[in-house]
Amino acid sequence: MAKLVSLISGGIDSPVAAYLMLRQGVDIVAVHMDNRPFTDEKNLTKAMSLVRHLQHLAGRPIKTCVVPHGPNHIAFARNCERHLHCLFCRRMMYRIAERIAEKEGAAGILTGESLGQVASQTLQNLMVENQVIRIPVIRPLIGMDKVEIINIARKIGTYEISTLPGLCCTIVPKKPATAARAGDILAEEEKIDPGALIEQSLEGMYVLDPETM
Amino acid sequence: MYSILKPCKTTAAFEAIPRERFSLDLDRCEEILKKTCTIVTNAGVILIINDMCEVSIHRDGRLILKTDSNELAAEQAVRISGWLEGTPAIRKPKKSTGPE
Numbered sequence: 001m002a003k004l005v006s007l008i009s010g011g012i013d014s015p016v017a018a019y020l021m022l023r024q025g026v027d028i029v030a031v032h033m034d035n036r037p038f039t040d041e042k043n044l045t046k047a048m049s050l051v052r053h054l055q056h057l058a059g060r061p062i063k064t065c066v067v068p069h070g071p072n073h074i075a076f077a078r079n080c081e082r083h084l085h086c087l088f089c090r091r092m093m094y095r096i097a098e099r100i101a102e103k104e105g106a107a108g109i110l111t112g113e114s115l116g117q118v119a120s121q122t123l124q125n126l127m128v129e130n131q132v133i134r135i136p137v138i139r140p141l142i143g144m145d146k147v148e149i150i151n152i153a154r155k156i157g158t159y160e161i162s163t164l165p166g167l168c169c170t171i172v173p174k175k176p177a178t179a180a181r182a183g184d185i186l187a188e189e190e191k192i193d194p195g196a197l198i199e200q201s202l203e204g205m206y207v208l209d210p211e212t213m
Numbered sequence: 214m215y216s217i218l219k220p221c222k223t224t225a226a227f228e229a230i231p232r233e234r235f236s237l238d239l240d241r242c243e244e245i246l247k248k249t250c251t252i253v254t255n256a257g258v259i260l261i262i263n264d265m266c267e268v269s270i271h272r273d274g275r276l277i278l279k280t281d282s283n284e285l286a287a288e289q290a291v292r293i294s295g296w297l298e299g300t301p302a303i304r305k306p307k308k309s310t311g312p313e
Contacts, residue, residue: 037254037261037269038259038261040267040279167221167279170269171256173258
């Protein structure tokens with residue numbers, strides 16, 4: 001069975017993306033990037049509830065990993081251009097997901113991105129984000145608008161979980177870059193050590209059973 | 214110091230907005246607040262402390278108070294105001310003297 005690493009945030013989109021691929025018979029490994037202390041513990045609880053729900057929909061267990069992402073945010077915020085923060089964040093998530101994919105024998109990364117929905121999800125930004133990995137990023141929602149995504153979320157029963165209280169990321173810049181250039185990002189990333197941050201993140205990663213939360 | 218306390222759109226926290234415009238020197242805030250609170254992290258652009266609840270302190274003076282209790286959020290904002298008011302951690306914008 002084909003396998004993908006599915007990034008599950010606790011929001012509306014990512015569980016819908018995961019459901020669409022589960023429905024196609026694809027196996028997933030769920031990965032939650034834990035943004036604390038820039039969010040709260042409610043996001044982790046929501047993500048676990050969503051995976052639990054997806055397990056019931058799929059009728060099979062879903063391996064679930066939690067990766068501490070807060071220290072990465074601190075490194076970006078302390079060292080790099082503020083308006084590029086969301087791009088560093090996503091590039092780091094992809095890099096970590098790729099490493100997990102290698103370990104788990106997954107063929108790609110699955111995300112809930114849809115074009116233009118938030119600042120980081122412009123075509124130019126997505127291109128810059130893709131450049132750090134070699135495996136494909138599968139985005140089943142890319143051409144959908146929010147209403148279409150919400151309609152599916154309601155139909156499959158994830159909407160009610162996704163819209164429970166949970167603090168949005170508080171370290172997002174006021175004016176995030178919408179058309180980042182690869183050269184700018186690479187120059188800024190030289191100020192940090194992405195390789196060391198990836199290793200740290202993977203060392204802090206743990207497997208969680210969504211049924212126990 | 215803070216006049217508006219409104220729930221965040223996700224209802225998981227409250228946001229305190231400064232009554233007047235000012236900015237905060239977060240390193241100085243950390244120095245002051247570490248005497249009474251736990252410093253969770255100082256990311257340079259945001260300082261996170263733990264006192265009655267966890268609070269994100271932004272450079273523009275905004276506070277995100279991670280609690281679902283309005284009363285607790287208000288009390289926490291007042292405590293932080295009391296600790297910071299009149300200290301060099303607060304930078305008020307220079308008043309314009311008008312056209313020369």
